[in-house]
Amino acid sequence: MPLSALRDGFQFEGQRISFGSFMKGIHRAKEQRGPAALTLLTAVHGPYDDFDDVEGGLVHYRYRAGAIDQPDNRHLRAALELQSPLIYFRGIGDGQYAVIAPVFVVADDPAAGLVKLEMGLPFEDVQGDGIVSSDGARREQFAMVARRLDQVRFRRDVLRVYRGRCAVCSLKERALVEAAHIIGWRQAGSVETVVNGLALCAIHHRAYDRNLMGIDPRGTVHIGQRLLREIDGPMLKAGLQGFHGAEILQPHAPQHRPDPDRLAVRFEEFEAAT
Secondary structure (H helix, E strand, O other): OEHHHOOOOEEEOOEEEOOOOOOOOEEOOOOOOOOOOOEEEEOOOOOOOHHHOEEOOEEEEEOOOOOOOOHHHHHHHHHHHHOOOEEEEEEEEOOEEEEEEEEEEEEEEOOOOEEEEEEOOOOEEOOOOOEEOOHHHHHHHHHHHHHHHHHHHHHHHHHHHOOOOOOOOOOOOHHHEEEEEOOOOOOOOOOOOHHHEEEEEHHHHHHHHOOOEEEOOOOEEEEOHHHHHOOOHHHHHHHOHHHOOOEOOOOOOHHHOOOHHHHHHHHHHHHHHO
């Protein structure tokens, strides 16, 4: 989500509530009645590596540097005491944030200068013991969040190296261009990097995923024989049949171009389906 979409905050009981200045990590809105923080932030180029420092599915979030009892750190610890849900903005690029919510502070470690965050799990208070969940559930939820962040970064990186254009038809309408996996993310050999990606418009992405269109290791487009034989108006003729035998748009930098070995594996799947 771009920073411009977050700056206005949200409306609550007729008031605009700020998500924060995005210049510091811990924010409590002045309109809040309680002492707990409202939002947390980790900038993509910031001084902390919060989301990369994980313990058993719990993310370490560091106190604000300086005095341990400064207001921001008190707001952070109050979120634990009150078991208040937080919104976590994780930087994924310049001016771009992934929104993770709700997030709970489940432990405080003053000696290390950090708290531990749990990613949006249901919780229960068991005889006053506070937030309780299983180790397996925490790890599973963290893996889901990490996966979502990987997908967001993958889309950002793929669209950047293809300059926002479909590799087949060069369409550059951002709302219609998507990041497609060559090897699907659930399959062996899949990685969330640009060499396993292609920028494709919505129709070519769907055709690629459904094996109606293939791309061979040289980057040549192949349309399935059934579609080549069909007669069904200008969209089929111009949008699919017309690209049979065409070469895809390739990123300028060789290290960003699609991996020929992965293209070969994926093309074998296309040939088997046609």
